[in-house]
Amino acid sequence: MTEIRHIVFDIGKVLIHYDPDLPFSRLIPDANERKSFFDNICTSDWNIEQDRGRTWEEAEALLIGKHPEHAENIRNFRLHWHEMVPHAYDDSVSLMNRLIDGGHDVTLLTNWARDTFTEARGRFPFLERPRGITVSGEIGMIKPERGIYDHHAAAFDLEPSASLFIDDSQKNVDGAKAAGWHAVLFQNAKTLEDDLERFGIMP
16 A cells, blocks of 8 residues: 555544534524525535635625525525534544654645634634645635646645545545545544554554
């Protein structure tokens, strides 16, 4: 097995909890109405374009033009974003810190909007510990597009075949593998630790 010299973490749902239901369970109490809102208005496809670099102003204007009756809650998505990321996963962060303290090369690769990631960096100081971060909203590419993996490898001088990527999304894991990386699907810190040991990495 190729020696892994570079470990690349996703952030959302790997190191930091993310759940839009947290504020919206209060803003739209009816579960069916809330599901319809996320399925048909503030959808994942809509939100990921902010991760690609679209501004919230553009994003809100687009939806409000189509769904003016939902204008308040469309704006609430950004307004209450901070409630969607309430805490880190301490066990995952501890594992990442142990890797760094053990001399492993650790970087971060995330789909995240530029402005909300600036907020996250202020709230979660551990994000400064890895050697570097690629933020999709800053470069105009998102996982699982091939370009973002190639960009990250070039930016931080990673050899793809010696790199291990950790992400909670299977399609992003598959995207990394298509770019020549090793990759594992994150489930929890314990299974990640087992995966690392399988690759000969002892945190």
